[in-house]
Amino acid sequence: MTDSAALAPHDFWQELHAPGTFAVGDDFTSFYVATLPDGRQLRLPLRPLADGHHALASLIINQASFEVVDALAAQLADRLRALDIEVIVGLPTLGLTLASAVAQKLGHTRYVPLGTSRKFWYRDELSVPLSSITTPNQQKRLYIDPRMLPLLENRRVALIDDVISSGTSIVSGLELLSACSIEPLAIGAAMLQSERWRTALDEAGPRWLERTFAVFATPMLDRTERGTWRAPRI
Incomplete structure (x- = not known):
């Protein structure tokens, strides 16, 4: 699994990770891994949509570090x-x-x-x-x-x-x-x-x-x- 360690809601958007820290292209459970142009990775929480079949990654930038x-x-x-x-x-x-x-x-x-x-x-x-x-x-x-x-x-x-x-x-x-x-x-x-x-x-x-x-x-x-x-x- 890409995201084996769950984060508390207030922990998202606080840390950038080195390139390759998380696997990409796999399934996600609690967060999505975004990759910046320089290869660093950022974990984003998932927001399930009302239909129950789709979800979006979320970024609230004024809550970020x-x-x-x-x-x-x-x-x-x-x-x-x-x-x-x-x-x-x-x-x-x-x-x-x-x-x-x-x-x-x-x-x-x-x-x-x-x-x-x-x-x-x-x-x-x-x-x-x-x-x-x-x-x-x-x-x-x-x-x-x-x-x-x-x-x-x-x-x-x-x-x-x-x-x-x-x-x-x-x-x-x-x-x-x-x-x-x-x-x-x-x-x-x-x-x-x-x-x-x-x-x-x-x-x-x-x-x-x-x-x-x-x-x-x-x-x-x-x-x-x-x-x-x-x-x-x-």
């Missing part, structure tokens, strides 16, 4: 560096943790956070509806502080979230930036969760698929007859 956040930010910054990104824009809520760290890794002195809390000086036309796979029943709007717009005009922008899953949140971010006449050069994330996000981004514009960068990707896992979880065979 500083070591893990630093490593994920560094790896994503490395992927974006060749694009000469000038401004990082972060999606709330968890994407802000990663966006801030990536901006620092790229040598920036600040970043532009989007938000869901409307300040009195915000403009309604610079907002869009926002939904998230982790908070499906909460109706929110995504805002940009209009005072930040000069930082984005005629700049090379990357839009960052922690995890891209259904793709709805990242598309909301693209729509908001479009309302500000801003088109990002890149989309970045620590994790691409399953393949469901591809449909939403393709519908937003086929160029976005090739502009999406992530540290690692995780599959939708299938439940086996033994009650374990297995990645689809390729």
Whole structure:
């Protein structure tokens, strides 16, 4: 078995392991093993879906150790560096943790956070509806502080979230930036969760698929007859 030693819920996302510490491609019981581009491994808890037959690996980046956040930010910054990104824009809520760290890794002195809390000086036309796979029943709007717009005009922008899953949140971010006449050069994330996000981004514009960068990707896992979880065979 890949994960013979169970972890307490608060122990996930706290430690990076040397390449080859855990076998990959086997069945999983309590956690999934993600591999970073440099070969290091990160254990992610499994979240069974309501259908009982599928599960997803989970990453809550603001609960991760500083070591893990630093490593994920560094790896994503490395992927974006060749694009000469000038401004990082972060999606709330968890994407802000990663966006801030990536901006620092790229040598920036600040970043532009989007938000869901409307300040009195915000403009309604610079907002869009926002939904998230982790908070499906909460109706929110995504805002940009209009005072930040000069930082984005005629700049090379990357839009960052922690995890891209259904793709709805990242598309909301693209729509908001479009309302500000801003088109990002890149989309970045620590994790691409399953393949469901591809449909939403393709519908937003086929160029976005090739502009999406992530540290690692995780599959939708299938439940086996033994009650374990297995990645689809390729």
